[in-house]
Amino acid sequence: MPAKSKTGELNGRALAKHRKRFLRFFPRAFKDQRYIDWEVTYKMTAHDLWVELLNEDDYKALLRSRDYQEIANRALRVEAKTNFLFSFEKMALRDGVKSREGARIFSEGLFQLLHERGPLKERFVQWTVSVGELPRVKSRVLSWPVLTLFPFIAQPSKHIIMKPTAMINAASELGYDLDYSSKPNFGTYERLLHLSQVIKKEIADLKPKDHMDTQAFLWVIGSSEYEHLSPED
Numbered sequence: 001m002p003a004k005s006k007t008g009e010l011n012g013r014a015l016a017k018h019r020k021r022f023l024r025f026f027p028r029a030f031k032d033q034r035y036i037d038w039e040v041t042y043k044m045t046a047h048d049l050w051v052e053l054l055n056e057d058d059y060k061a062l063l064r065s066r067d068y069q070e071i072a073n074r075a076l077r078v079e080a081k082t083n084f085l086f087s088f089e090k091m092a093l094r095d096g097v098k099s100r101e102g103a104r105i106f107s108e109g110l111f112q113l114l115h116e117r118g119p120l121k122e123r124f125v126q127w128t129v130s131v132g133e134l135p136r137v138k139s140r141v142l143s144w145p146v147l148t149l150f151p152f153i154a155q156p157s158k159h160i161i162m163k164p165t166a167m168i169n170a171a172s173e174l175g176y177d178l179d180y181s182s183k184p185n186f187g188t189y190e191r192l193l194h195l196s197q198v199i200k201k202e203i204a205d206l207k208p209k210d211h212m213d214t215q216a217f218l219w220v221i222g223s224s225e226y227e228h229l230s231p232e233d
Helices: 012-025 033-054 056-064 068-079 087-096 100-115 120-133 144-154 164-173 186-202 211-222
Strands: none
Touching: 012 211, 033 056, 033 068, 033 144, 033 211, 056 068, 056 100, 068 087, 068 100, 068 144, 087 144, 100 120, 100 144, 120 144, 120 186, 144 211, 164 186, 164 211, 186 211
């Protein structure tokens, strides 16, 4: 296993190996039709629906009218277009925003992260607090995927989703220290964003567009889904 780097440098040999493997799956890289079918279409369907239902102007108008439940319902419609959350996370999220107070906490916290000014760290920490305050029925709502799904879908040029097992595996393969903690925190999220940015630079000739593409590249490296899949499948 490559030694982990805190500086942001990747293990060049490991990156070359995984780049080659990525291209065996997707010979035309991020323009490959199979890549688009497997990794892009559902994410862009969710993103487009977010833009339709919760663009900044509409989101702001719903907040002004205190229609928190409508915001939460629209967000849940977007989440339903994705496959990022486990069933218990989906249920915990729905339970968390079922009440008016839960919907308010969710709606105000997410808007602040996405659209208000200030350092990303402060906004992310406040969003983490908001998700942690959502009412809990069975499972806790605050998990890495729940926390990072909506910003990733809404603003893929700025945010990335943390699916812990796959991202930990990918970072380890590349010799990158993710400084991972199972308890959501800005330090780990910042490291994941940095890893994504480093990947984008290192494979710039393949023309990744945003964190959707770099997340997919890391997913191919780290997920069990691809571990047991042959490029010929």
